[in-house]
Amino acid sequence: MRLQKCNLDADVILAAPVLRNKPPFYWKNARDKEFIPVSLYLLYHNADYCSPEKAPKYLSDPERKLFSYFGIVLNALLSCFVESKELLDEIEHYEELDYTPIKRAKGKKWDENASKLQGRAFKLFILELLSVLDLLSELVALLLPGIVGGLKLGSSMYSYLDIWLSSPLKTTSSIIEPKEHYAEKLHDALNNEKIKDSSETDWYDLLRLYRNKLAHLGVPSIRKLVFHDSEGNFYKFIPKSWPFLWEKDLKFSGESIVDEDKLGPDYFEKILIHEDIVSFCKNCRLKIFSYINAGLTVLNEAYKNLKDMPLNSLALKHLEGNERNFNFKHFANSL
Numbered sequence: 581m582r583l584q585k586c587n588l589d590a591d592v593i594l595a596a597p598v599l600r601n602k603p604p605f606y607w608k609n610a611r612d613k614e615f616i617p618v619s620l621y622l623l624y625h626n627a628d629y630c631s632p633e634k635a636p637k638y639l640s641d642p643e644r645k646l647f648s649y650f651g652i653v654l655n656a657l658l659s660c661f662v663e664s665k666e667l668l669d670e671i672e673h674y675e676e677l678d679y680t681p682i683k684r685a686k687g688k689k690w691d692e693n694a695s696k697l698q699g700r701a702f703k704l705f706i707l708e709l710l711s712v713l714d715l716l717s718e719l720v721a722l723l724l725p726g727i728v729g730g731l732k733l734g735s736s737m738y739s740y741l742d743i744w745l746s747s748p749l750k751t752t753s754s755i756i757e758p759k760e761h762y763a764e765k766l767h768d769a770l771n772n773e774k775i776k777d778s779s780e781t782d783w784y785d786l787l788r789l790y791r792n793k794l795a796h797l798g799v800p801s802i803r804k805l806v807f808h809d810s811e812g813n814f815y816k817f818i819p820k821s822w823p824f825l826w827e828k829d830l831k832f833s834g835e836s837i838v839d840e841d842k843l844g845p846d847y848f849e850k851i852l853i854h855e856d857i858v859s860f861c862k863n864c865r866l867k868i869f870s871y872i873n874a875g876l877t878v879l880n881e882a883y884k885n886l887k888d889m890p891l892n893s894l895a896l897k898h899l900e901g902n903e904r905n906f907n908f909k910h911f912a913n914s915l
Contacts, residue, residue, distance in 0.1 A: 582914060600631040607658065616661045617873035623880040624654050636887030639722075641896050649733070649899060650722060657715045660708045661869070667705040668861055674698035675858050680814040699799035705861060709868050710791040713738035713784070716875050720766070723882050725894040727763040733895045734902030742784055745770055758889070762882035769874040779854075783867065789822055805852060815856035817848075824851065 603611075603624065611621045628634035630651030632644060639646040678694040691697075717736035720728060730740035749767050756764075775781060793801040803824045804816045829843065853860055886892075 582910065598632055600629040603629050606662075610658055610662050615665045616658055617869055617876060619873045619876035619880055620654070620657055620661070623876055623883060624658075626880060626884055627651075627654070630654060636883075638887045638889050638892050641891060645899060646722070646892060646896055653715055653718045653722070657712060657872075660712045660715065664705055664708040664712070664865055667701045667708065668865055670701040671698055671705060671861050672858050674701065675816070680808075682808075682812045682814070702802075702857070702861070703794040703799050705865075706787065706790050706794055709864060710738070710787060712868055712872055713741075716872055717741045719876070719879055721898065722892070722895050723879055723886060724759050724763055724766070725892065725898060727759060732898040732902065734899045738784075739788070741770075745774065758882075758886060762878060762886075765881070766875060766878045769878050770871065773871045773874040780867070783864075786820060787864070793822060804857065805848070807848075815858075817852045817855075818857055818860070819851050820853050821851055 603621075607621065607624060607629075610616045611618075624630065627636075627650065630647065632647065635644060635647035639650060674691070674694040674697050677691040678698065679690040679692070682688075683690050714737055717728075717731055717738045717740065718733065720741060721731040721733040721736045725731075725733065728740055728744045730737075730743075745767060749764055775783075790802060801823075802818055803826070804818055805826075806814055806816050808814045855863065
């Protein structure tokens with residue numbers, strides 16, 4: 581259907597009620613089922629459910645851009661957390677349905693599409709979780725603009741926030757402004773959650789690599805190895821290095837046999853994550869869940885104490901600077 585074939589003479593276009601004095605059902609469901617961090621719901625609640633007429637002075641530009649965008653980011657965080665939970669359930673479900681030699685030996689059924697569907701769910705799962713980190717960065721750029729180098733509302737990436745967290749804060753004045761105060765609290769809160777144990781080192785860099793390879797090269801770019809335990813249960817493990825090219829260890833007739841020690845436990849512990857893919861996904865979501873909860877707890881406090889301050893003109897400038905419009909109308913063969 582082409583746009584011009586629709587009735588475009590509309591006085592008002594509504595996708596949902598404009599004014600809200602209570603949260604929509606999907607926000608309450610996500611809160612009650614613990615799909616989202618408590619701090620996310622509290623921020624949404626303290627923002628009066630992002631009802632347009634409740635925009636605080638700090639986010640009240642004439643065209644309501646800042647508060648509208650604030651609502652988009654909060655709803656996007658809700659969506660990413662809910663969808664990542666649903667995708668996690670799919671990953672676990674398809675693991676149970678996938679082929680194993682034991683199932684074949686015992687004459688049990690398996691779903692020949694399970695591996696493909698699990699790979700698809702894993703790709704979307706990683707994309708959703710990395711989006712959560714970028715959305716956190718958008719909130720920092722909105723509420724604390726100018727604090728983190730490189731962060732500009734409308735195009736924020738978590739990598740800038742990660743660099744900021746890796747360095748100690750520098751105080752430029754003896755008088756600490758409100759934004760600087762909450763920047764210090766955010767810096768401490770996120771760093772306290774970022775690495776709980778040396779085994780978690782590089783978790784963000786690994787996830788970012790997964791996200792980039794899955795988005796640009798697809799599911800086959802992240803290869804898996806399968807091992808079983810003493811009871812015959814099979815588990816998939818994914819690499820912590822890229823590219824993982826097992827073909828380099830293939831030996832053909834007439835070639836020297838590969839060193840047996842090279843393919844022993846030490847080798848696999850070096851190249852693979854030390855928990856199976858289902859366990860990895862569960863703990864990955866828990867990690868980001870607690871990490872975001874820590875950050876949003878500070879940003880919620882910042883929102884309550886900054887909302888009556890003068891208009892956040894720097895964030896508005898950044899958002900307007902990222903506005904884009906394209907000349908595309910339709911594909912040539914559209915009807």
